[in-house]
Amino acid sequence: MAVELYLDLLSQPCRSVLIFAKKNNIPHEVRNISLMDGEQYGDHFGKISLIRKVPALRDGDFTLTESPAILLYLAQKFQTPEHWYPADLQQRARIDEYLSWQHCALRLHGSKVFWLKLMIPEVLHVEVPKEKMEAAVEQLSDSLNLLEEKFLQDRPFIAGGRISLADLVAIVEVMQPVACGLDVFGGRPKLNAWRDRVQAAIGKELFDEVHQNILGSQERVKEMDGSKLESSKAKILNLFM
Structure with missing residues (x-):
């Protein structure tokens, strides 16, 4: 099942998450959130992220915020090549x-x-x-x-x-x-x-x-x-x- 990624590519952390997902062929669907239009304050996004910031991830009933946490989650769930987060x-x-x-x-x-x-x-x-x-x-x-x-x-x-x-x-x-x-x-x-x-x-x-x-x-x-x-x-x- 594809993870949902809530992103605005004007945001640096959103770009890192999208690059990682695309580079590693991680099944994902992008949900665009326009920060300039204030979409992060909408009711729907509020159910994904109480802190009202992107990026955010939804994987079934599981939601996650903060780009380092999202990257680590994706790396470990999808067992991406070890160089991204080595065992050493x-x-x-x-x-x-x-x-x-x-x-x-x-x-x-x-x-x-x-x-x-x-x-x-x-x-x-x-x-x-x-x-x-x-x-x-x-x-x-x-x-x-x-x-x-x-x-x-x-x-x-x-x-x-x-x-x-x-x-x-x-x-x-x-x-x-x-x-x-x-x-x-x-x-x-x-x-x-x-x-x-x-x-x-x-x-x-x-x-x-x-x-x-x-x-x-x-x-x-x-x-x-x-x-x-x-x-x-x-x-x-x-x-x-």
């Missing part, structure tokens, strides 16, 4: 370590740059102070430094010689600020080479397919209706400003 204790610990760190580091800082540089000025029509933007870019740079120096070091991938769930979760976060026009790979040959390896391991066609919408964000924002975010405007500004 230390390799697995490296993956767990990255998944535990990234929420309040690379994910937070990449998202912040995306909103400050693109969504807040272009959709909410709020001017972002220069010092706020500069501080956000510096925080993102610090996280990218840690990705290179702490988590990658001299390895091809985070857990060793092959792609794992950690690399999949990392790459979608790195691509988020790229979508708003920030060159995160310039002057970072190690990060650039890792990106190329991850893309090759995923497959360029699948990688491009899943990132198509987000990488078109600079054009798409021109058509977005900012009034749909009016009820969330104060919350968004408080979070990122």
Whole structure:
């Protein structure tokens, strides 16, 4: 039986879940949830996720939220190739370590740059102070430094010689600020080479397919209706400003 995946591909974690499901031929049905249209607050989705966030998974009567938990569930239920979450204790610990760190580091800082540089000025029509933007870019740079120096070091991938769930979760976060026009790979040959390896391991066609919408964000924002975010405007500004 196919699992149901509730996704919005503007969301980084949703992209990691969809890439993993497609790459591993996991039977799945995508249920699109438009965050911009507030569909996460609908009655139906509320029965799937009380926290009102995507991605979410439903497998029969079982529901699950949080992308790392969803990825681990899919990997173990469908017995995907071992390199995604190896049996080796230390390799697995490296993956767990990255998944535990990234929420309040690379994910937070990449998202912040995306909103400050693109969504807040272009959709909410709020001017972002220069010092706020500069501080956000510096925080993102610090996280990218840690990705290179702490988590990658001299390895091809985070857990060793092959792609794992950690690399999949990392790459979608790195691509988020790229979508708003920030060159995160310039002057970072190690990060650039890792990106190329991850893309090759995923497959360029699948990688491009899943990132198509987000990488078109600079054009798409021109058509977005900012009034749909009016009820969330104060919350968004408080979070990122």
